[in-house]
Amino acid sequence: MAVKKKGPPKSLAAGRPPIFQRTKSISRKSTKALINRHHLLEKRKRQAIAKGDKAEEIAIDAEITALGGIGRYQEASLQGQRHDRGGDSSWVLMEWLQSCLSSEEGTIRGRRLRMLEVGALSTQNACSKSGRFDIERIDLNSQGEGILQQDFMERPLPQDETELFDIISLSLVLNFVPEPKERGAMLRRTTQFLHPAGRYRVAPGLATDFPSLFLVLPAPCVTNSRYLDDERLASIMASLGYSKVASKTTQRLVYYLWRRNSDGEGTPGPFPKREIRSGPKRNNFAVVLD
Template sequence: MASNKKRTPKSLAAGRPPTFHRPKSISRKATKTLINRLHLLEKRKRQAIAKGDKAEEAAIDAEIQSLGGIKRYQEASLQGQRHDRGGDSSRVLMQWLQPCLTSKPSSGRRLRMLEVGALSTQNACSKSGCFDIERIDLNSQGEGILQQDFMQRPLPRDESERFDIISLSLVLNFVPDPKGRGDMLRRATHFLFPPGQHLDNPQLAAHFPSLFLVLPAPCVTNSRYLDEERLASIMTSLGYTKTASKTSQRLVYYLWKRDSSCGGAERQFSKKEIRSGASRNNFAIVLD
């Protein structure tokens, strides 16, 4: 049964490197190298924090700053979203949703989307004209993106502050610890409309409210603590049903529908090894 104990949600900033200004031009090879290096440094930093090694933590922070921190990471990610680089994960989402988006709610309103970790106002979802989109990010890259930590965002007071769909594209992997990732997934449910109560169009009601989740593929395909089955169990526990998924060489994409029929007692998921091997990574999601 879900615990009623109040939690103080951790700031996402705890898992993101500090900002540092650098020129914006970056090659494709350099983009990939930079992103991979920053991910590795974040992993090493979490390990140093867990061990209480302040000297190692400071040294890693210094290297992160020398690479440009979150500002540089976001510039690299923006370039990775260019069409000629196969980016913009929201194109996958639009392919999945296009058949149902030909119809609209009888009320005439557009579907509401919350995009967490937004990098651009010109992605496929933005250009579709199907959504009223609220975009937030820890370090806003321009107009149309509110600078805000999702874990500190006030919970909805009424339906005007809820959404039909939430996008967590390459966000969960930047939360610094397994419990924080579980807290983020749990918190997202509070920002979605209650299932089966807000849409009078059956075609749309079959797909919304929903959560779009994108992770680096190794988080699921090569983790000691997480695989497809365990991720599905965690999401089912939170009241979701998987409606679409895709795995590429670099990323895994999921669309989860919030479904009242899946509701009930929320299970606990500890950090439990499910695959062994020296080459495995330690990505995990914990629900306590």
């Protein structure tokens, strides 16, 4: 009887039962298209609700469901945080804060700094793993434990000092707010959740960076917009009492760390939607402060 030839040895994984199914990866192009389409539909839905057009609202809901609903959108967002897609934006923040957080004055009266992470997708990012922060995480559509489902614009205002934060993270959040005036309102609202600047006199090592706002946007929002550039953004932030501590621009993203310098508003506005760059290939991203 002929002897059967043995094939190549199988890997250990091949002999294991299928305990879990890996999430199918979404290509970068598909990820971007899905997220953009989802937010366009959400914007159209808000407009339909404002007009009282129930038929349009139902039709848009059906299209969102056909795309996979919020679950598919959240999956695409998480794919964007993979290391091969640019990774976790909070690594940049931790690099900027490394010096002051590693000093003996890296706490306030012996406690860790408080962070509010708006639009949180994970409890395992660089800030979470650092052990330097007590973090409250919120998202409009929370998909995981440790992340509260909450709209930042509807979050109750702090009632006392214990409900204030040392730093707020708005990483890839502002660009998904549909209207320019609403983006300005969101930036203004961050000041109501931060400690006053004078708090850090007891820890001078922290005073150069806190209280602060970590802001991340897609690079074209600042580098290729008709209505916003770096100088314009700095003026808007100055009007809210912020000054730029650090910034970084890559091909895909712009990162900023803004320190709150005053409790009231600084440079007077208003900042209407005004063209500062011309050209047919510019985008229309804008931030408006009345």
